[in-house]
Amino acid sequence: MSEFVQFCFSGLTVGAIYASVALGFTLIYNASGVINFSQGEFVVIGGMTTAVLIASGVPIWLAAPIAIIAAVIAGMTLYKLAIEPARGAPLVTLIIITIGASIFLRGLMQTVFDKQIHRYEGFSGEQSIAIFGAALLPQSIWILGGSLVVFVLLVWFLSRTKAGNAIRATSSDILAAKLAGINTNSTMMLAFALSAATGALAGVLATPVTFTSYDAGVLMALKGFAAMMLGGVGSPAGALIGGILIGLIEAFTAGYISSDYKDAAAFLVIFLVLFFMPGGLFGMVRVERV
């Protein structure tokens, strides 16, 4: 029993992180139809910057916002320099560009910071709380709470604000959105900025539990993508639930099957979803417009 609860806790914790990554994917996908392969790097920028600042004596309440701002700048620069100039390019071109951005950011972090593994102390200390004989880290509560808040804010933003509606309009038909007077360029820039912030926040919250290093982004992106696919591409609720499910699947794989292959769980999920329900839990199968 206590073992089972323990796996649930660790699954929910990492699942909440994957959910945030998936939400970041969803935001950019909804606005521009691009899957941003450098989404994982935003998470690492958040974690690494915070870790390095804290190590040099900056308090967490100051380090975290700086890290998030750094990621937002990276996201906006990515849009301005690489995505916008390639507008209207085939999908393959955009995929290659965001992969290039991912590798570039990875190299940049390796150069600016280092190749070490980083972490810092949890926000509310390291003393775990015992529940049903299992240990829950206070940082896990921060991570779960943070992801939920981000999710609620995003849904509210997309459905209730003018800028959010502009993002949805742009995704549904870019030409119509332009005709309706929406500045689609700044709308997409906004989506990239928000997505980067979401990813970086996940990194700031997660690093005390998951640790981070310059090359951690790829695996993060792979799992976030699996989460988004499982939930249904484009759906924020799907991203949240998909993330939690991937986290749980991974934790139980590590616990009951083999911790060596826990990272393979996300990959298997991608395969099973492709085979059996290409639309995911909350998504629809898209029809190609010719």
Next chain:
Amino acid sequence: MSPVLRAFLIISALLLLAPLLFPSVYYYRIGVLVLINTLSVTGMVVLLGYVGLVSLGHAGFFAIGAYATAVLPAYGIPPILTILVGAIGAALVAAFIGKPILRLKGHYLAIATLGFGMLVWMVLSKEAWLTGGPDGMVVESIDVKAPFELLGIKIKTAIAWYWICAVAVVIGIVLATNLANSPAGRAMRAVHESDVAAASLGIDVARTKLTAFIISAVYASVAGSLLALFNRYVTPDTADFLHSIEIMTMTVLGGASSVYGALIGALILTSLPQMLTVFAEYENMMFGAIMILTMVLMRQGLAPAIAQLFSRGRK
């Protein structure tokens, strides 16, 4: 002149003349690495250039070839044959994973192949009883000088490797060019333009994509086997994500639309890190920047740009 004959003549001439520029045996070693990369990249040209699909896991197929050559001799299969066994293995794996993934659009293929590459890397690092784990394993060496000695030629090992790989590359490029000008290749280009339009012309889209995916996997696997035999050592890094990215960047920089691009991309990105330490130090940033810049400024890559330069010069 048919495109196949032209490719044969141009590539053969280039590879025959290149050693005139090599000041020492060390350059033959770099030459071998360029040629092995050219082989993987030619496979990627088939996938990305002909059909327009992205794979981020080609290092996985490369590693299948490399480890087939490293592991199988212990089970009584002669090293030369392991190249073939590896290629068949890679083709089967590609067929198995390609079938579900290729039904869907570019993103899914990219991410699923990324996962595939990582899975291969994971297996190679964790199953130490078979693969030697993260430290890798020694590969039984083969006597590459033997065929040359039969002809009465005495050369150094690295030079022998250069000529063997040159032959492999010429064969690989001729086959790929031949494919481009065959009905299967035309079907691939039709699919590249539009899935729907190709299907309406009676082309089996899924089958065409799968064929290209399998062919590109075989190229990568053969390249992997050659590298294993040449280095006489393999590590799980052959399956690393960054290696997939290297193959991808070479393809994109050279230009995915032609086999000449494969040679150009492999040449530049293999030799630069060897010659410039700055490049090696900032390798990740360089590869990333090259991918972005090529896609934004010169989407067709270098090969068409160079070809244009020549045709302008002729006028």
